[in-house]
Amino acid sequence: MLVVDHNAIELGPHVSEAEVGDYIALLKPRVMSLVVFTALVGLMIAPVYVHPVLAFTAILCIAVGAGASGALNMALEGDIDAKMTRTANRPIPRGRITSGEAMAFGMTLAFFSVMTLGILVNWIAGGMLAFTIFFYVVIYTMWLKRRTAQNIVIGGAAGALPPVVAWAAATGSLSVEPWLLFSIIFFWTPPHFWALALFRSDDYARAGVPMLPVVAGPDATRLQILLYTVLLVAVALAPWPLGYFDAAYGVTSLMLGAGMLWLAIDVYRLRAGKAAARATRRLFAFSILYLFALFAVLLAEVVFRAIAPWVW
C-alpha cells in the first residue's frame, strides 16, 4: 500500500493564501462579542466618569486581547480542532493559516492590546489584561485542557475577567462589584460548557479532550451541572440583598435563575432519548440568554439613571 505524506512532498517555501477573513476567524468573533458586552457592563457600572474616547480605547483593547487569546488558543490546538466537527472548519485545520502564523498574529495582538491599554488608560487594567491572556493561553489551553476534567471550571476564570479589567480601566482600582460580575461568569461557565460537552461528547472523546462527560460519564455530568447551577443562581442573586445592585436586577436574576434551575433539573431528570438531548440543548441555549439578560439589566439601570434619574 502506498502511503503519501502530504507534508513531506511540500518542498517549496510556504506562501500564504490566507485572506483577512481567515485572520478574523482566528479572533473567535462570537466569544469576543460576549467579552465586549460583559466588559462594557463592567465599565459602565463603575461609579466614575470615563471619557468616551478612553472608554472606547479600553473596550477595544480588551476585545483585541480576547481575540489574541483566541488566536493563540487555535495556534496551540490545531490537532484537537481538526478532529472535532465543531472546530474542523477553523482556519488552521483547513490549512488556510499555519500554527506559526497564528502564533505570531496572536502574540502581536496580545502585545499591542496590553501595551496600548497600559499606556493610554492605566497599568492596573493593562496588567489585568496581560494576566487574563496568560491565564487563558498558558493555564487553560496549555496546562489544564488536555489534563483534567476540571479544565473549564478553573479555566473559566479567564472568561470571567473582562468586566474586572474594564472596571480597573475606569477606576484605576479594584473593588467588590467587578468581582461579583466575575463570580457570576465564573459559576455560569461549568453548566454552560458541560451542557455543550454533553451533546458533543463524541467529538471531545475523539479529540482526546478529558471533558467531564468523557471522563466521568453523562450522569455524573448532569449532577455537576445541577450543583453548579444552584451555586450560580445563589451567586447571581446575592448582590441584590447585599445592596450592590438594585431591585430590577434582583427580580430579573430571580426569574432567570428559576428558569436556569428548572432546565438544569430537566437535564438531571431526563437521561435518555430525544427528550434528554432536547433538555441539554435547551439549557445550553438558555444559559446564553441568562448571562446576556443579567448583564443587560445592569447596563439598562445605568442608562436609565443617566437619561431619566427621576425614574430610578
Add this chain to the structure above:
Amino acid sequence: MDEQKKQEGIVLTEAQLRSRRHRSIAIALALGVLVVLFFAVTLVKGPAVLVRPM
C-alpha cells in the same frame, strides 16, 4: 539575463498576490487606527497624558 533571474525566484500566483494585498491593506488600516487612537487620547488627556496611575 534579467528575465532568467526573475523566473528563478518564487513566482506568486494571482490568488497569493491578491490575498497578500488584502492582508497588507488590513495591516495598514490597523496601524492607522492605532495612530488615530493615540492622537485622540493625547488630545483628551492633554498634559495629563504623562500621568499614568499604577
